[in-house]
Amino acid sequence: MIRRQTNDKIPNFHQRSSLWSKCTTFRKLRQIHAYMVVNGFNTSKFNLRELIYVSALVIPSGISYAHEVFDHITQPDRFMWNTMLRGSAQSPNPANTVSLFTQMERRGIQPDRYTFPFVLKACTKLSWSILGCAVHGKITKHGFDENTFAKNTLIYFHANVGEIEIASALFDSSATKQVVAWSALTAGYARRGNLGMARKVFDEMPEKDLISWNVMITAYAKMRQMESAKALFTQVPNPDIVTWNAMIAGYVTSGMHTHALQMFDEMTRVGEQPDEVTMLTLVTACTNSGDLDIGEKIHRSVLSLGGGKLSILLGNALIDMYAKCGEIDKAFKIFNNMKEKVVTTWNSIIGGLAFHGSSEEAINVFKRMRKIKITPNEITFVGVLVACSHAGRVQEGQEYFNLMKKEYKIKPNIRHYGCMVDLFGRAGLLNEAFEFIDQMEIEPNDIIWRTLLGACRVHNHVELGKLANEKLLKLRKGESGDYVLLSNIYASQGEWSGAERLRKVMDDKGVRKEAASSLVDADERMLMRFLFDSKPQMEVDKFKTKVHMKSFDVK
Known part of the structure; x- marks a missing residue:
């Protein structure tokens, strides 16, 4: 998606009460929700709106909680529906957006100019061209086809699903080609991998804002064309955190970890404050390169930025980094110090312990997880089964395999x-x-x-x-x-x-045996690499990609 003009805002609660403005963690969210229920405030439209908004859009990975709350609201208003559509479209499961929209229509809730673009965003992420075209028809039917917000979203959708002719026609038919429309078409070409056309549109733009620069730089970075990305980066009048993050992420994706760290140093020298995305990207670079010394430096920077506290995503990433670099004790210390843990946090430490040879501890952590009623997922059981395998616990491994199928209804992969x-x-x-x-x-x-x-x-x-x-x-x-x-x-x-x-x-x-080789770093320490496909790291990557691309997102 793309940012809209300031005169076409989605209603947000920027003037929330001090109680809700401080609600930034799952723990606080649950506390406030419990207070609402106990004191009878759960019937207040204002508080319900705030609860849905915070859980769906403010709390990282809070959309599941938002769905649970939303399902128990008897008469959600249109703002709540739109908020849920928006949060679902931004979530790892955008298909939920379509399901919600279907329910909304079935209940007779009239959509407004903000409703359809969120559904289109989900269709874009899922590459559901047929459904997206049907949504296009509904936009026209309801008379929103000339709305700037809707039209720009349509341009972006059609360009991304391959209907570039339709996107170009919508662009050409715009009475006033705002910079956001140019950016939408540029982003569409870029996401389809057509950097030549993306650059052509970008160069033809009569006026470029920072979003336009970020769109093109991000496109080059995602395609690992870092020379072109750097050439544009040097021309940006006033790069923001998105610009810096795009460059750092591009270097990490390209395996140029030294360049990523140099970019971070340059970023701090010019006074740009790194955010969570920056630090997640750098932790990933250290994980991939096995550079523990730099990783510890980044860890200290993370703590200084967060006032000594770690978010769930950063905590998971650091656990993963230390485990893969062979420092399982430090990984375990971070795990124990994290006040909030989700299933991916438990998965990180169980997998790290299992592959580090601490099978007994990995199994004990799993038992703790079950004791406090944290529901394991398929990744959890991979770590547990590996621990049983390394410890020679055949019977126990068979029991956990059956437990996975019978109690948790997880189909083995x-x-x-x-x-x-x-x-x-x-x-x-x-x-x-x-x-x-x-x-x-x-x-x-x-x-x-x-x-x-x-x-x-x-x-x-x-x-x-x-x-x-x-x-x-x-x-x-x-x-x-x-x-x-x-x-x-x-x-x-x-x-x-x-x-x-x-x-x-x-x-x-003609089969030839390859010569054996080993990997030793400068300090003659073997770099420990895992076969474990870490779900937390996958979620971190998705989170980074989402925020790196926020130049395109609706705000």
């Missing part, structure tokens, strides 16, 4: 199955591992069979090793390492003819 195969394989229960694979509800992939093959190598099981290798070849996923593993299994059993035959097959197929 390929990673859960992989953990279970690894659990059996490490314990030497290779027949049980094979039987488990045979009973899987989804098709086993190459990782599953490679895990079994590795276990066969450790425990010198020739027959199952041959079977696993055959399955890999049928999947056309046979790699040099797989052949070498099976060859080593033959050799360990003295079956030299089998090993020779396998080597000949490798030669005939």
Whole structure:
């Protein structure tokens, strides 16, 4: 989306009471909500509006709570509906916006000029072109097609879903081409990856505001064209925090972590105050590069900026960073000092402990999590199953696998199955591992069979090793390492003819064994890297992307 002109504002509660203006955390939100219920204020329209607004738009990741509250309001007014549409469109699950809009129509609530653009924003994020076109029709039907806010949103929608001709026609039909319309078309081209046209529109703009500069710089940064991004950056009259964050994020995405840190130093030298997005990006850079010294420096900066307090997102990111850099004690200390924790926080520390070898502690943390009624998700169980696997707790691992399915109704995915195969394989229960694979509800992939093959190598099981290798070849996923593993299994059993035959097959197929290598940093410390696909880090990335792109967002 794009920012609108100041004469077309969405009503916001900028003049909220001191009570609500201080509500910036889940804990305070719950306290105020409880106070409302106990004292009978939960029937006040003003307080209900504030409650929905704060939970949907102010509290990070508070949209789920907003939905729970909203579902219990018997007669929400149009402002509440629009606020929920807006919050849902900005959330990780924008499809909820469409569901809400359907309910709104069914209840006979008349939309206004702010309603449809939020639905269009969701359609844009989901690339739902057909539904978005239907919304376009509704905008015309209700007479909002000439509204500046609606038209600019339509330009952005059509440009992003590939209907660039429609976007251009809407742009050309505008009586007055405001800078926001130029930015919308530029952003649309940029998001579709057509940087040539985006730059053409940008260069033709009769007037450029800071949003326009940020749109183009962000576009180059997302496409990892950092030379072009830097060239534009040097021309920006007065860069703001969005401009700096776009450059820093671009360098991190491009793997140019040193440049990202240099940009941060330059940013602080000119007096620009970093925000949470800046620090999240830099923590990510340290996590990816394994540079613990710089990571600790960033950690100190984070604490100084936040008055010694950590937000949930920054806390999760720092836990992830320290765990992946091998400093699990520091990760655990951050976890214990965080006053507010969500499921992703628990996932971060459980995964970090499990892959660091602290299996007992990881399982204990999971038990604490259940004791205080924090509902685990699929990522939680990946960490728990890995902990059981590394600790050799086969029976306990099986119990948690069944617990996941029966109590929490979580359908196992390929990673859960992989953990279970690894659990059996490490314990030497290779027949049980094979039987488990045979009973899987989804098709086993190459990782599953490679895990079994590795276990066969450790425990010198020739027959199952041959079977696993055959399955890999049928999947056309046979790699040099797989052949070498099976060859080593033959050799360990003295079956030299089998090993020779396998080597000949490798030669005939042109399979070459890659030379082994290791990674050592300047201090000769091994950089610990995890296979754990950290959900918290994924959410951090989504959050950063959302805020980096706030030049396009409706405010």
